[in-house]
Amino acid sequence: MELLCILAIPLISAGLSIIRTSTQRMAAGASVLGTLAVFILSWRAAWGLGHGIEIPGIRGWLSCDGFSALILLLVSFVGFAAAIFSWGYMSARIHDNGGKRVRRYYRRYNLFLFSMLAVPILSQIAMVWIAVELTTLLSVFLVSFENTAEAMEAAWKYVVLTCMGAALALVGVLILYWGQSLTAGGAFTWSGLTEASPKIPPAFLKTAFLFILVGFGTKAGLAPLHTWLPDAHSQAPSPVCALLSGVETTTALYAILRLIPVMDGVSSAGSSTWLIVFGLISMGAAAFLLIQVRDYKRLFAFSTIEHMGIILVAAGLGREAAYLASTYQMMTHAVTKSFCFFAAGAVLLMTGTREISSVRGLIRTSPIAGISLMIGGLAIAGAPPFAVFLSEFSIFRAGLAEGRYGVTGLLILFIIIAFGGIMYHVNRMVFGQGQTGPAPGSLPLSCRLTLAMTVLPVILLGFYMPEPLHNLLRFAAACLGR
Amino acid sequence: MIQLNALAGGLFLLTVFGVIAVRQVIGCLRLFVIQSILLAASACILGYEFASIHLLAVAGITLGVKAILIPWLLLRVVSHAIHARREITQVLNIPTSLLVAAAITIFAYFIVQPLLGISSTAFTRINLPIGMAGLLLGAYTITVRREAFPQILGILTMENGAFFAGVSIAPNLPLIAELAAAFDVLIIALVMGLLARRIHKHVGTTLVGKIATLKEE
Numbered sequence: 001m002e003l004l005c006i007l008a009i010p011l012i013s014a015g016l017s018i019i020r021t022s023t024q025r026m027a028a029g030a031s032v033l034g035t036l037a038v039f040i041l042s043w044r045a046a047w048g049l050g051h052g053i054e055i056p057g058i059r060g061w062l063s064c065d066g067f068s069a070l071i072l073l074l075v076s077f078v079g080f081a082a083a084i085f086s087w088g089y090m091s092a093r094i095h096d097n098g099g100k101r102v103r104r105y106y107r108r109y110n111l112f113l114f115s116m117l118a119v120p121i122l123s124q125i126a127m128v129w130i131a132v133e134l135t136t137l138l139s140v141f142l143v144s145f146e147n148t149a150e151a152m153e154a155a156w157k158y159v160v161l162t163c164m165g166a167a168l169a170l171v172g173v174l175i176l177y178w179g180q181s182l183t184a185g186g187a188f189t190w191s192g193l194t195e196a197s198p199k200i201p202p203a204f205l206k207t208a209f210l211f212i213l214v215g216f217g218t219k220a221g222l223a224p225l226h227t228w229l230p231d232a233h234s235q236a237p238s239p240v241c242a243l244l245s246g247v248e249t250t251t252a253l254y255a256i257l258r259l260i261p262v263m264d265g266v267s268s269a270g271s272s273t274w275l276i277v278f279g280l281i282s283m284g285a286a287a288f289l290l291i292q293v294r295d296y297k298r299l300f301a302f303s304t305i306e307h308m309g310i311i312l313v314a315a316g317l318g319r320e321a322a323y324l325a326s327t328y329q330m331m332t333h334a335v336t337k338s339f340c341f342f343a344a345g346a347v348l349l350m351t352g353t354r355e356i357s358s359v360r361g362l363i364r365t366s367p368i369a370g371i372s373l374m375i376g377g378l379a380i381a382g383a384p385p386f387a388v389f390l391s392e393f394s395i396f397r398a399g400l401a402e403g404r405y406g407v408t409g410l411l412i413l414f415i416i417i418a419f420g421g422i423m424y425h426v427n428r429m430v431f432g433q434g435q436t437g438p439a440p441g442s443l444p445l446s447c448r449l450t451l452a453m454t455v456l457p458v459i460l461l462g463f464y465m466p467e468p469l470h471n472l473l474r475f476a477a478a479c480l481g482r
Numbered sequence: 483m484i485q486l487n488a489l490a491g492g493l494f495l496l497t498v499f500g501v502i503a504v505r506q507v508i509g510c511l512r513l514f515v516i517q518s519i520l521l522a523a524s525a526c527i528l529g530y531e532f533a534s535i536h537l538l539a540v541a542g543i544t545l546g547v548k549a550i551l552i553p554w555l556l557l558r559v560v561s562h563a564i565h566a567r568r569e570i571t572q573v574l575n576i577p578t579s580l581l582v583a584a585a586i587t588i589f590a591y592f593i594v595q596p597l598l599g600i601s602s603t604a605f606t607r608i609n610l611p612i613g614m615a616g617l618l619l620g621a622y623t624i625t626v627r628r629e630a631f632p633q634i635l636g637i638l639t640m641e642n643g644a645f646f647a648g649v650s651i652a653p654n655l656p657l658i659a660e661l662a663a664a665f666d667v668l669i670i671a672l673v674m675g676l677l678a679r680r681i682h683k684h685v686g687t688t689l690v691g692k693i694a695t696l697k698e699e
Binding site: 130153 | 507533593599601614617620621624630632637640643644648651654655656659660662663666669670673674677678680681685693
């Protein structure tokens with residue numbers, strides 16, 4: 001029942017945003033309340049799982065295990081925060097208050113959220129493919145929302161490359177189905193496939209795995225098919241960027257990581273090598289590319305590619321400790337990266353430019369945006385008191401315990417390079433000497449509220465992990481093992 | 483029946499090559515319609531052979547959505563100025579791109595060989611490699627064509643290729659998944675068509691291969 005409600009609420013909010021009103025309050029309020037309700041429901045689902053209670057859904061169609069609950073929780077949290085942030089951001093950036101554009105924005109926002117919530121809780125693999133494809137299609141016009149030539153170009157690259165990837169993934173899904181039908185196995189769900197996998201000929205699993213890794217990997221921004229990601233994630237409005245970078249990539253990765261237990265039955269060596277190779281290539285490419293960016297939103301977009309690589313490498317290292325570290329990294333990345341984009345949105349509202357070189361001495365002109373950007377930069381780069389540091393550290397430990405010294409060494413090297421790149425730019429923006437004009441006013445209240453709300457988990461999870469959350473991570477990691 | 487299916491498969495592959503080579507944008511769309519009809523024909527033949535009402539439904543959905551609804555939608559959404567164009571500049575010239583396409587087709591046969599070695603019927607031996615070739619050639623179309631419209635058709639060709647393989651290897655996929663997939667393809671065509679129209683309106687060109695303001699230095 002909860003799962004059905006989670007899917008229904010964004011649709012209702014989207015419907016409410018169509019209604020013509022004189023201000024944007026109706027659409028914005030419906031989105032904020034709707035996402036809050038979804039967040040509470042996901043929290044309840046995750047909490048129930050933390051105490052070992054399975055979440056009832058529609059048998060064979062909707063279900064929720066630990067891994068799904070984790071993704072669901074992340075999507076709904078970032079969705080809620082971004083809905084609040086949208087309120088202030090939209091009224092500051094779009095000046096036809098209550099007009100068509102704002103209502104259109106909220107309609108698309110809710111539909112996009114709907115598709116992302118559907119990915120983790122659908123259990124039929126064919127339906128998951130459709131949901132992943134829908135996350136692209138329903139967010140294309142959010143990327144091109146600013147209607148500039150650059151935004152259009154970004155949206156075009158986004159839709160062409162990710163649809164291409166989705167078609168490749170579709171063949172992978174069909175081959176998996178073929179393989180399962182040879183064994184006369186049960187339903188074509190994640191759990192059914194995992195049960196049937198030892199009997200499926202390995203050639204089928206390997207081919208399907210590669211198609212799905214490349215296909216959904218395109219959507220998650222893995223190199224060398226990552227070229228659309230910095231464009232789309234820098235041109236979209238900031239609250240949408242938080243969703244795209246924080247959780248949309250994570251849902252695509254979810255669909256790949258779900259195959260790990262399936263592959264473990266036959267040839268764990270083959271699949272984990274692919275994961276590590278793709279992950280390291282993405283990390284390396286992103287770490288070097290983010291040194292030379294000129295646009296601070298692109299900086300964070302490249303850091304997303306790097307983190308996708310880290311998660312993939314962690315998942316490829318194998319065994320419980322690495323799986324736990326990988327799910328932990330997924331959580332800290334989603335929370336921290338969305339905070340970074342909220343901070344970037346605040347900087348954009350305060351300075352009106354996306355160029356790194358024209359933002360200097362932010363700490364003096366608008367302290368809130370400056371401090372947020374500094375915290376975001378430090379946190380995402382993996383500085384000690386923040387959550388990402390702990391999760392990356394647990395990956396190193398898992399890697400060393402597995403005896404994979406080469407992989408762990410490369411991992412540390414790329415993380416240090418990325419750290420240098422991010423801090424070099426952020427430091428100049430926040431503390432640099434220069435002539436940024438005075439801020440055009442104070443930050444809207446809803447934006448300040450979002451920053452305060454999202455900075456909490458970024459800092460808190462670096463010190464203290466609540467018991468139910470830890471249990472949830474353990475359950476999620478258990479779903480990856482066999 | 484097998485010969486008929488082989489004929490449909492051969493013609494399907496020919497239309498895929500056509501989408502790569504034909505310069506007239508509207509000509510590409512006609513080829514796509516023929517391609518979708520051939521996909522439906524193959525689904526019909528397989529449905530008859532396996533006595534599966536399910537595949538006949540798939541054929542019906544394909545005909546309705548891909549051969550009628552999508553072309554109609556694309557023609558409506560995308561203005562005459564775009565679809566009446568001839569594409570002059572291609573990344574590769576046509577003979578070279580066809581040679582590369584032939585190589586990709588051979589590669590597609592090479593990929594599916596290990597799968598066919600384990601389990602195959604006469605129908606999968608025809609449909610799987612041709613579908614795989616359609617998929618890869620669709621991706622190749624996107625990289626060599628610079629106009630927005632042929633790129634949309636490249637994406638749709640990829641989906642067609644995937645389903646051409648799919649009707650033979652996964653004939654019993656739940657009908658709701660097939661329906662949702664058809665709906666999905668419809669949204670792809672709609673979204674990309676609308677976006678192409680907007681690009682034409684705001685940027686003034688649909689040579690999407692040439693606009694590159696967003697890049698690393």
